[in-house]
Amino acid sequence: MSQVPMELLFYCRPGFERDLAEEVADKAGEAGWSGEAFHAAGGGFVRFRLAGDEPANGLHRALPLRSLVFARQSLVALSPLSLSREDRLSPILEQLAESGWSFESVWQETPDTNDGKALAGLTKALSRPLESLLAKRGALRRKAGGRRLHLLWSAGDRVQLGISFPGNRSELPGGIRRLRFPQSAPSRSTLKLEEAWHEFVPRPEWDERLAEGMQAADLGAAPGGWTWQLVHRGMHVYAIDNGPMNKALMATGQVEHLREDGFVWEPPYRLDWLVCDIVDRPARVEAMVERWLVRRWCREAVFNLKLPMKRRWPEVAACLQRLEEALARVGVAAEIGCRHLNHDREEVTVHVRLLE
Numbered sequence: 001m002s003q004v005p006m007e008l009l010f011y012c013r014p015g016f017e018r019d020l021a022e023e024v025a026d027k028a029g030e031a032g033w034s035g036e037a038f039h040a041a042g043g044g045f046v047r048f049r050l051a052g053d054e055p056a057n058g059l060h061r062a063l064p065l066r067s068l069v070f071a072r073q074s075l076v077a078l079s080p081l082s083l084s085r086e087d088r089l090s091p092i093l094e095q096l097a098e099s100g101w102s103f104e105s106v107w108q109e110t111p112d113t114n115d116g117k118a119l120a121g122l123t124k125a126l127s128r129p130l131e132s133l134l135a136k137r138g139a140l141r142r143k144a145g146g147r148r149l150h151l152l153w154s155a156g157d158r159v160q161l162g163i164s165f166p167g168n169r170s171e172l173p174g175g176i177r178r179l180r181f182p183q184s185a186p187s188r189s190t191l192k193l194e195e196a197w198h199e200f201v202p203r204p205e206w207d208e209r210l211a212e213g214m215q216a217a218d219l220g221a222a223p224g225g226w227t228w229q230l231v232h233r234g235m236h237v238y239a240i241d242n243g244p245m246n247k248a249l250m251a252t253g254q255v256e257h258l259r260e261d262g263f264v265w266e267p268p269y270r271l272d273w274l275v276c277d278i279v280d281r282p283a284r285v286e287a288m289v290e291r292w293l294v295r296r297w298c299r300e301a302v303f304n305l306k307l308p309m310k311r312r313w314p315e316v317a318a319c320l321q322r323l324e325e326a327l328a329r330v331g332v333a334a335e336i337g338c339r340h341l342n343h344d345r346e347e348v349t350v351h352v353r354l355l356e
């Protein structure tokens, strides 16, 4: 009998399993699906097991990865396997044969934890024999719709098999975007804005949407990591912060530093970009950005919501709902995205683009 995938498997930053589980349960419920989330604190992944007997593919399509905040990767998955250390491959091959899956590539992954990193030797040793057996059986082949098999090893004797589809997955191993720190940037925070652009602005549109000569505001700018990114793209920046800005950045002549309160400062004319990394209550930051967007003071915005509280998902959901409703009320059409990025710690990044 062929095995029907009844689960979705999501990767996340360790420590954010509960947030992701609550998010998925809420969104699945809204889409008319019921099921149960399973996770271990600090494990780095969440399983969502469906209650009915329909394959999980429908829910996977109903919850695109880009619409989820806390998920780094999203897979349609089979039940987890417990293996004996003497013969790990046979049960994997058996489960795959029952699933009838075929795919073009195989990725062995581990959670983003220290225990996960310790499994690197094992996955490396298994990769050749596994791939050659899968190719022999015709499961690993060319022209399989771009599908990819993922093996998530949570221990040396525990693995879960999942499959991903082009257009609804992260193309990065572990769903983690690693970026090189630019040596001349004044703070490591710089990578948060760069990652946000990779996440929310398709690469072919960078020259148009992140263009030389654009005007931007950076609220809570000091010492200038985010301003550095804007300047690097050739923009002119109003840097709003009481704190000191990096001297080399000021010497570019592209930055006007204003020691004002970011929550009350208003731009002199319509800008292209608003970015904000102020550490304050999420509701306060959302209300301020909402004012900018309702008045169309910028075309696009990237801002972080800091989440020091225990239950992060309800806080994020409430902020996003307020923003959506406020824009809808005044008839401002916008694309809104929110993701927990690799360079984010206890915070998430929101992107808004007004659509004219």
Ligand code: SAM
Pocket: 186, 187, 188, 189, 190, 219, 220, 221, 222, 223, 224, 225, 226, 227, 240, 241, 242, 243, 260, 261, 262, 263, 277, 278, 279
């Ligand atoms: N994004 C910056 C970077 O890459 O270098 C780091 C920003 S840091 C996390 C937050 C900044 O917000 C601090 O420099 C702080 O002075 C500033 N800040 C806090 N409250 C503010 C306010 N009401 N108006 C403007 N800046 C504020």
